[in-house]
Amino acid sequence: MHLMVIRFMNTALPGNNKDTKQATDLRNREQDLFALENYINDIWHFLPIPVAYLNPLGVILDVSRSLEDLLHVKKEELVGGTLLGLFTEQEKMKQIQHLTLARNQVSNHECVIRNKDGDRIPVNVSTLIRKDETGDAIGFFVALVDISQRLAAEQALSLSETQYRSTLNSIGDGIHVIDSDLRIVMINEALRARLRDLGVDIEPLGRLVHEVMSYLPKDVSAEYLDIFRKGELLMTEETVKCGDKEFVSEVRKIPIFDGDKVGQVVTVIHDITARKREEQIKTVLYKISNEVNVAQDLNELFGAIRDNLGMIIDTKNFFVALRDKDSRSISLAYLEDEEDDSRSLPPGKTLTSYVIEHNHPLLVTDNDIRQMKRAGQIDTISSPAKVWLGVPLRLKNEVVGALVVQNYNDPNVYTRKDLEILEFVSEQVAAAIERKRTDEEVKLNFQRLKKTSTSIIFTMAKILELRDPYTAGHQQRVARLACAIAREMGLTEDQVEGIFMAALIHDIGKIYVPAEILNRPAKLNETEMELVKTHPSIGYDIVKEIDFAQPVDRMIVQHHERINGSGYPKGIDHGDIIQEARILAVADVVEAMASHRPYRPALSIDEALCEIDRCRDTLYDSHVVDACMKIFRDNHFKFD
Numbered sequence: 179m180h181l182m183v184i185r186f187m188n189t190a191l192p193g194n195n196k197d198t199k200q201a202t203d204l205r206n207r208e209q210d211l212f213a214l215e216n217y218i219n220d221i222w223h224f225l226p227i228p229v230a231y232l233n234p235l236g237v238i239l240d241v242s243r244s245l246e247d248l249l250h251v252k253k254e255e256l257v258g259g260t261l262l263g264l265f266t267e268q269e270k271m272k273q274i275q276h277l278t279l280a281r282n283q284v285s286n287h288e289c290v291i292r293n294k295d296g297d298r299i300p301v302n303v304s305t306l307i308r309k310d311e312t313g314d315a316i317g318f319f320v321a322l323v324d325i326s327q328r329l330a331a332e333q334a335l336s337l338s339e340t341q342y343r344s345t346l347n348s349i350g351d352g353i354h355v356i357d358s359d360l361r362i363v364m365i366n367e368a369l370r371a372r373l374r375d376l377g378v379d380i381e382p383l384g385r386l387v388h389e390v391m392s393y394l395p396k397d398v399s400a401e402y403l404d405i406f407r408k409g410e411l412l413m414t415e416e417t418v419k420c421g422d423k424e425f426v427s428e429v430r431k432i433p434i435f436d437g438d439k440v441g442q443v444v445t446v447i448h449d450i451t452a453r454k455r456e457e458q459i460k461t462v463l464y465k466i467s468n469e470v471n472v473a474q475d476l477n478e479l480f481g482a483i484r485d486n487l488g489m490i491i492d493t494k495n496f497f498v499a500l501r502d503k504d505s506r507s508i509s510l511a512y513l514e515d516e517e518d519d520s521r522s523l524p525p526g527k528t529l530t531s532y533v534i535e536h537n538h539p540l541l542v543t544d545n546d547i548r549q550m551k552r553a554g555q556i557d558t559i560s561s562p563a564k565v566w567l568g569v570p571l572r573l574k575n576e577v578v579g580a581l582v583v584q585n586y587n588d589p590n591v592y593t594r595k596d597l598e599i600l601e602f603v604s605e606q607v608a609a610a611i612e613r614k615r616t617d618e619e620v621k622l623n624f625q626r627l628k629k630t631s632t633s634i635i636f637t638m639a640k641i642l643e644l645r646d647p648y649t650a651g652h653q654q655r656v657a658r659l660a661c662a663i664a665r666e667m668g669l670t671e672d673q674v675e676g677i678f679m680a681a682l683i684h685d686i687g688k689i690y691v692p693a694e695i696l697n698r699p700a701k702l703n704e705t706e707m708e709l710v711k712t713h714p715s716i717g718y719d720i721v722k723e724i725d726f727a728q729p730v731d732r733m734i735v736q737h738h739e740r741i742n743g744s745g746y747p748k749g750i751d752h753g754d755i756i757q758e759a760r761i762l763a764v765a766d767v768v769e770a771m772a773s774h775r776p777y778r779p780a781l782s783i784d785e786a787l788c789e790i791d792r793c794r795d796t797l798y799d800s801h802v803v804d805a806c807m808k809i810f811r812d813n814h815f816k817f818d
């Protein structure tokens with residue numbers, strides 16, 4: 179390397195010296211040069227970078243030890259040759275061109291060389307041209323740096339990056355990452371797709387988050403700034419409208435720390451629209467089931483069903499069709515329609531009659547409807563609907579009608595899921611119709627029975643009136659007074675009605691007591707009294723087989739019982755005497771005292787009231803006494 183050093187330094191040796199000082203200087207300079215040469219030799223050989231020095235023709239003049247190590251070749255084998263033999267065939271030309279170009283500049287590029295063993299080694303080739311003072315090239319340094327480790331690291335990083343992106347893109351949740359400038363630095367495919375659905379047509383990467391999420395009705399920037407400041411995870415539920423549709427998402431914003439500061443925020447957007455809809459469907463169906471139990475009539479129920487159902491499917495146009503069992507004609511029991519308010523269906527084969535006849539649900543668009551008409555399945559298109567959805571109403575095994583929704587504008591407004599929902603609702607409606615029919619039958623039977631019972635009572639009262647007009651008049655007046663007391667005491671109208679009927683015939687048992695005893699204007703003997711005292715029991719026996727809604731028989735048998743147990747026929751006391759009988763007892767006594775009897779003159783009303791007041795809590799129920807006195811004194815009750 180001695181000569182090389184001299185060339186590198188571009189320095190000529192001095193000529194002959196004439197004086198000692200010059201000779202000394204020369205020796206010193208030679209020594210300096212020798213030291214420098216050794217120094218450079220050391221650096222050259224211990225240089226960690228593999229380097230070759232080439233003459234302008236590309237012939238290798240020297241190589242560093244590290245190049246020997248890299249190529250597994252001794253210096254002696256390399257010097258005098260060229261570097262081109264190291265490069266692969268493909269790379270040779272590139273390298274030649276590169277060396278040519280490099281004559282005027284420092285350059286570097288990456289390529290692959292082979293060592294003596296044939297191993298491929300990726301290297302970074304740096305070339306430095308050396309020039310003399312005239313600018314001519316006098317040699318090249320060529321450094322070949324092994325970059326296999328760096329490339330391997332880069333490949334590993336690239337693979338890791340690919341795996342990371344593949345993983346993010348395979349996740350169904352929308353994910354994006356923003357930096358502390360609130361710019362989106364990463365976004366996955368799921369979120370890109372969602373943004374496209376929402377009409378966001380800008381490239382999100384590098385954009386401020388509020389520019390991309392401008393569809394959100396809130397200040398997202400403020401929300402993110404807060405997370406960067408506090409470093410706390412934030413979970414929210416976001417609802418976004420897209421046309422007629424609504425998306426609900428569960429959004430998690432997760433701070434990612436860089437040291438003790440939040441460096442980025444990862445946002446994960448999990449779509450819960452389907453889950454929310456399922457929850458809403460359950461709630462609505464529960465409400466509808468409940469309505470079936472509480473609705474007073476079918477019209478009210480249908481209205482409630484339409485309102486509740488409207489929360490999950492389109493019910494702007496909703497009707498319930500019922501088929502008459504005998505005539506087979508179909509009528510609309512309920513109708514809400516934007517375009518048609520006629521409560522009848524056209525005659526012939528319609529979509530509704532098709533659903534009923536075939537006992538099968540139908541979800542059809544306007545095209546399907548036209549096809550059905552061409553196929554003769556229906557013979558009239560009664561509805562200009564874009565989509566029509568009907569399900570049969572089944573009562574036990576019989577189809578009694580259909581439940582129908584339709585839309586005049588959007589053919590995509592209903593799905594198969596909506597059909598299932600409507601089928602569930604139709605079961606509820608059918609159950610309600612069944613219950614309503616049963617209720618009506620019970621009500622009808624009850625009304626018939628009530629009419630029959632009332633007729634019997636009036637007939638009995640008439641019979642008694644024919645035989646004993648005096649008692650008949652008494653019973654009618656007692657009935658009026660007893661009903662007035664009962665109402666004053668707050669009894670129900672059904673109870674008042676029961677008291678009225680019992681009072682009208684409470685002495686019906688006297689039909690078995692000879693008239694001369696009843697009408698005798700003198701005190702009766704003990705035997706006669708005992709005979710008269712049988713009339714409550716006889717009255718009971720007469721009416722006990724009649725199926726009254728109220729306990730008319732017990733009122734009759736107990737109307738002479740007294741609360742201290744001193745009455746007849748059984749001598750029962752307060753706790754065993756029913757309230758209606760206690761009322762009847764007071765009304766009976768007051769009317770009797772205020773009326774003329776063959777064996778005594780009539781008392782005044784005040785005298786009669788004083789008497790019952792005197793006997794309150796002994797013979798008579800004090801509540802009944804109070805009510806009786808009140809209606810006479812405050813309400814001015816009068817017998818005719």
Ligand SMILES: [Fe+2]
Pocket residue numbers: 684685713737738766
């Ligand atoms: Fe009586």
